[in-house]
Amino acid sequence: MTTDQAAQAPSLTAPLGRRAPAFLPSGAVPSGTLRAVIDEFAYQPGGTPVLTGISLTIRTGELVVIAGPSGSGKTTLALALAGLIPHRIGGEFSGSVSWQADGADPVDLTTLPLHEAAQHVGITFQNPEYQLIQYQVDAEVAFGPENLALPHADIVARVRETLVAVGAESLATSAISSLSGGQKQRVAIAAALAMAPPILVLDEPTSDLDPVGTDEVLQVLHHLCHERGRGVVVVEHKLDEVSPYADRVLLVDHGRVIIDEHPRLAFLPTSRWREAGVRPPELATLAEQLPGRFGGTVPLTVEEAIPPLAVLSIAPLGPTNSRALANGVPQNGGGPAIEAADVSVSFKGKRAVHRATLRVDHGEWVALIGANGSGKTTLAATLMGFVAPDSGTATCFGRPVEFGRIPRQADRVGYLFQNVDDMLFSETVAAELNFTQRHKVPAGPNAPSAQEVAALIGLSARMDAHPYAISGGERQRLALGALLTRAPRGLILDEPTTGLDEAHTSALFDLLARVRTSLGSLTCLLITHDMRLVARFADRVIALREGEIVLDATPRRAFAQPDLLESCGIRPPVVSVLHSRLAAGPPEVAVHVDELIRLLGADPDQGGCHVGDA
Amino acid sequence: MWATLDHLLFHTLGGQTLVAYGITFIVPLIGPALFLRFVGVKGLRNVLSYEASDSPIHRLDPRLKLLYPVLIGVLSVMLDWQWTYALFGLTLIPWILLRPSAVRVRVLAVIVVSPALLSIWSQGLYYTTPKDHLIFAFPVTMAWVGTAGLSTAGLIYGAHEAARVLVTASAALVLVFTTGPSDVVWATTRLLAPQRVGLAISVGVRFLPQVFERLSAVMRAAEVRGYDFTRPEKWWKLGQLWDYGRRMIRALPLLTVPILVGSLRGCGQMALVADSRAFGVNRRRTTYRQVAWTRGDRVALGAAALLVVGTIAVIAVGGGRF
Numbered sequence: 007m008t009t010d011q012a013a014q015a016p017s018l019t020a021p022l023g024r025r026a027p028a029f030l031p032s033g034a035v036p037s038g039t040l041r042a043v044i045d046e047f048a049y050q051p052g053g054t055p056v057l058t059g060i061s062l063t064i065r066t067g068e069l070v071v072i073a074g075p076s077g078s079g080k081t082t083l084a085l086a087l088a089g090l091i092p093h094r095i096g097g098e099f100s101g102s103v104s105w106q107a108d109g110a111d112p113v114d115l116t117t118l119p120l121h122e123a124a125q126h127v128g129i130t131f132q133n134p135e136y137q138l139i140q141y142q143v144d145a146e147v148a149f150g151p152e153n154l155a156l157p158h159a160d161i162v163a164r165v166r167e168t169l170v171a172v173g174a175e176s177l178a179t180s181a182i183s184s185l186s187g188g189q190k191q192r193v194a195i196a197a198a199l200a201m202a203p204p205i206l207v208l209d210e211p212t213s214d215l216d217p218v219g220t221d222e223v224l225q226v227l228h229h230l231c232h233e234r235g236r237g238v239v240v241v242e243h244k245l246d247e248v249s250p251y252a253d254r255v256l257l258v259d260h261g262r263v264i265i266d267e268h269p270r271l272a273f274l275p276t277s278r279w280r281e282a283g284v285r286p287p288e289l290a291t292l293a294e295q296l297p298g299r300f301g302g303t304v305p306l307t308v309e310e311a312i313p314p315l316a317v318l319s320i321a322p323l324g325p326t327n328s329r330a331l332a333n334g335v336p337q338n339g340g341g342p343a344i345e346a347a348d349v350s351v352s353f354k355g356k357r358a359v360h361r362a363t364l365r366v367d368h369g370e371w372v373a374l375i376g377a378n379g380s381g382k383t384t385l386a387a388t389l390m391g392f393v394a395p396d397s398g399t400a401t402c403f404g405r406p407v408e409f410g411r412i413p414r415q416a417d418r419v420g421y422l423f424q425n426v427d428d429m430l431f432s433e434t435v436a437a438e439l440n441f442t443q444r445h446k447v448p449a450g451p452n453a454p455s456a457q458e459v460a461a462l463i464g465l466s467a468r469m470d471a472h473p474y475a476i477s478g479g480e481r482q483r484l485a486l487g488a489l490l491t492r493a494p495r496g497l498i499l500d501e502p503t504t505g506l507d508e509a510h511t512s513a514l515f516d517l518l519a520r521v522r523t524s525l526g527s528l529t530c531l532l533i534t535h536d537m538r539l540v541a542r543f544a545d546r547v548i549a550l551r552e553g554e555i556v557l558d559a560t561p562r563r564a565f566a567q568p569d570l571l572e573s574c575g576i577r578p579p580v581v582s583v584l585h586s587r588l589a590a591g592p593p594e595v596a597v598h599v600d601e602l603i604r605l606l607g608a609d610p611d612q613g614g615c616h617v618g619d620a
Numbered sequence: 621m622w623a624t625l626d627h628l629l630f631h632t633l634g635g636q637t638l639v640a641y642g643i644t645f646i647v648p649l650i651g652p653a654l655f656l657r658f659v660g661v662k663g664l665r666n667v668l669s670y671e672a673s674d675s676p677i678h679r680l681d682p683r684l685k686l687l688y689p690v691l692i693g694v695l696s697v698m699l700d701w702q703w704t705y706a707l708f709g710l711t712l713i714p715w716i717l718l719r720p721s722a723v724r725v726r727v728l729a730v731i732v733v734s735p736a737l738l739s740i741w742s743q744g745l746y747y748t749t750p751k752d753h754l755i756f757a758f759p760v761t762m763a764w765v766g767t768a769g770l771s772t773a774g775l776i777y778g779a780h781e782a783a784r785v786l787v788t789a790s791a792a793l794v795l796v797f798t799t800g801p802s803d804v805v806w807a808t809t810r811l812l813a814p815q816r817v818g819l820a821i822s823v824g825v826r827f828l829p830q831v832f833e834r835l836s837a838v839m840r841a842a843e844v845r846g847y848d849f850t851r852p853e854k855w856w857k858l859g860q861l862w863d864y865g866r867r868m869i870r871a872l873p874l875l876t877v878p879i880l881v882g883s884l885r886g887c888g889q890m891a892l893v894a895d896s897r898a899f900g901v902n903r904r905r906t907t908y909r910q911v912a913w914t915r916g917d918r919v920a921l922g923a924a925a926l927l928v929v930g931t932i933a934v935i936a937v938g939g940g941r942f
Binding site (some may be wrong): 088090094119120121123124128129131133135136137138139140141142144145148149150151152153154155157158161162165181182183197201390392410411412416421423425427428429430431441442445447449474488489492 | 801837892910
């Protein structure tokens with residue numbers, strides 16, 4: 007995303023209402039209802055049911071969010087709603103999924119051929135990569151209508167209209183491979199819409215996107231739903247971001263819908279969500295802790311949260327408890343562990359990283375943030391020796407990083423790839439953890455045994471399991487454990503929580519904390535788009551914009567600069583934005599709900615100040 | 621001195637062995653050396669890519685351009701070698717219309733000529749019969765390469781074969797140089813009657829670069845796990861080279877697993893997407909893109925028809941291969 011695009015992107019905190027988009031289309035959509043009554047569905051006959059006792063009704067013009075922990079059955083529910091179960095994705099199914107246009111007879115989607123079901127309910131999957139099968143954008147969108155043998159004029163109209171609807175008309179002749187993640191997701195949506203379904207189901211459409219890219223996609227869904235009258239069902243982990251657009255929020259757990267409410271009511275009490283392993287929106291936590299202010303409902307935007315809180319006093323922030331600060335920048339106490347000095351990298355003449363200088367101290371946990379394509383992974387890859395810099399130097403634990411000498415570098419630093427499946431090569435968990443011995447890979451003198459690592463990552467009981475047969479969260483831990491068998495002193499983690507729910511994310515970072523304790527010290531460089539994760543775990547934040555480091559500060563100080571972060575494709579946690587707005591731009595902001603509540607509860611006579619005084 | 625040298629090289633077992641080694645191993649290196657010197661891997665990537673322009677060849681219907689190398693390849697097989705060289709001359713006409721830059725001409729010449737040279741050399745060594753005259757007979761020390769030596773008949777036959785290499789490469793590069801990938805995919809899917817083949821080609825063009833990226837990522841991941849793919853710094857250190865080769869071969873099953881698993885998962889999803897977009901539902905698909913038939917296309921089609929008629933005439937007067 008360019009700076010200009012970022013500047014044009016609507017703010018998360020702006021009043022939402024029913025904004026008129028710049029790309030309003032004209033096509034009419036038949037109104038109707040999607041009904042799902044699923045008694046039971048299991049992937050294997052006689053196996054554990056993945057869905058049980060589902061009874062759902064979704065109207066056109068509604069935006070419904072499905073949330074739930076990993077493995078709860080939400081993706082299976084999405085597949086069922088799209089008519090893919092049981093004929094295309096087999097299993098034992100009892101129930102029905104039907105579409106009924108107003109004034110017409112219902113149509114049972116489970117008995118229709120897939121292409122006919124797709125004209126009632128379209129679906130897009132989590133990874134747009136594998137659902138874009140043509141070379142060029144317009145060819146991709148036209149693929150469905152061409153297969154339906156529609157007249158040429160109709161195909162042209164559908165391609166134009168759907169690309170306009172998702173704000174991708176300027177991409178019509180672009181090669182798919184040249185698109186960003188957000189653009190690919192929008193094209194995937196357009197391709198599904200070209201089949202003209204009144205209902206669209208999306209499975210985690212924003213999981214790989216930066217916050218601004220996420221908001222772009224959600225805006226598109228909002229417009230498709232509330233302006234064009236389509237029904238939209240979206241499976242999503244990012245509840246802070248999606249809740250303002252939702253008409254209903256469903257919590258799915260153990261294959262059942264246990265909550266189906268308007269987002270103002272669905273998240274209270276938050277304990278129901280936490281028990282299911284799902285992180286509720288920060289504003290829900292705030293509303294729950296201040297019931298007298300919000301009257302038992304959840305504000306969906308920062309704007310809605312401000313008036314009830316504006317009458318309260320707000321205390322200044324105390325010093326951070328993680329490390330000593332000077333002017334908000336942590337003092338480098340442990341000596342440099344990972345360093346880049348004036349590093350520039352380019353690909354095919356295009357600048358990826360420009361004169362980046364950074365330092366991560368021993369034991370420090372630093373978050374590297376920025377938009378998709380801002381150079382985060384390239385910079386980290388340079389620090390690991392994957393990429394040769396055009397100029398500048400990198401050092402790791404006192405030794406210069408040599409391009410291509412990755413095994414040597416890996417003695418000291420482990421690199422956890424975003425797609426951990428790329429890191430698993432063996433036939434069992436035990437073999438994976440014994441990789442170093444089997445391939446005679448040198449490990450550090452204090453390298454733990456496979457059994458010790460298995461105990462640390464909680465996979466001792468699964469040593470004989472195939473790595474691809476364990477859950478996503480377990481695979482994540484296994485990949486991390488595989489790195490730990492070499493006793494690295496530092497870790498570079500590239501988007502380690504993509505697709506993980508709250509429980510798995512917490513488990514992963516609890517594991518890292520245990521590793522830090524067991525090794526005595528662990529240096530971490532974390533690449534992420536999840537600002538709540540940054541708030542919880544990072545000592546320091548480094549933000550990249552178009553390959554340049556534009557910010558290096560503590561999370562409190564970094565999140566107090568929303569405009570700068572916005573230009574980097576990043577949005578601070580909602581609680582930080584709220585604090586910033588309440589205190590009129592303080593130099594540091596709260597990064598946790600509990601922290602903000604403590605500040606709001608302070609007595610003005612004891613050092614607090616009234617909102618607006620700052 | 622020359623007499624001594626002649627004696628040493630051609631009349632002693634050691635000298636003959638040395639010359640035979642040169643013929644066997646140095647000549648085939650000329651092609652790659654030319655390639656590395658004038659093209660290189662990056663150059664190949666650049667030169668084998670579409671370059672936008674507004675030449676008459678660029679404006680032709682992609683389907684005609686896709687059929688062009690096929691037609692030329694078939695004609696070259698039917699003609700004898702003298703006429704094939706004449707056909708090669710005709711394939712230079714589109715290049716004249718294109719007016720490529722001197723740099724690109726140089727690179728293209730290397731790409732076209734190197735395989736032709738290799739063809740002549742390989743036939744010179746291995747297209748031998750007992751009655752052939754050997755320009756140079758290999759000594760007994762070279763018996764292991766499986767040829768009696770370099771033969772005149774082989775070199776001539778190699779020149780015949782090279783003509784077909786030249787003519788096909790020249791025609792194929794016109795297609796690559798003047799047709800964007802999306803046009804190639806479109807033309808392929810429009811020309812091929814089975815939709816599945818068209819889709820397979822489309823998916824292949826779309827995902828081939830990704831397979832290489834993924835291979836690179838998986839190799840990096842293995843290196844992060846400690847597996848060493850580092851090449852020996854000195855190529856003459858044969859022990860290290862052997863160890864490197866062994867490590868690479870052992871890594872093949874390691875690397876295959878994640879790539880295969882990832883690809884299969886992707887294929888499953890692609891199949892769902894294709895089915896949900898009604899792929900294969902109708903025997904005849906309609907098309908979003910419509911290419912208007914231009915005067916240039918008619919001229920090109922006329923030229924192709926003339927070429928076919930001319931070839932038939934040549935064959936009729938004895939210029940055919942069969």
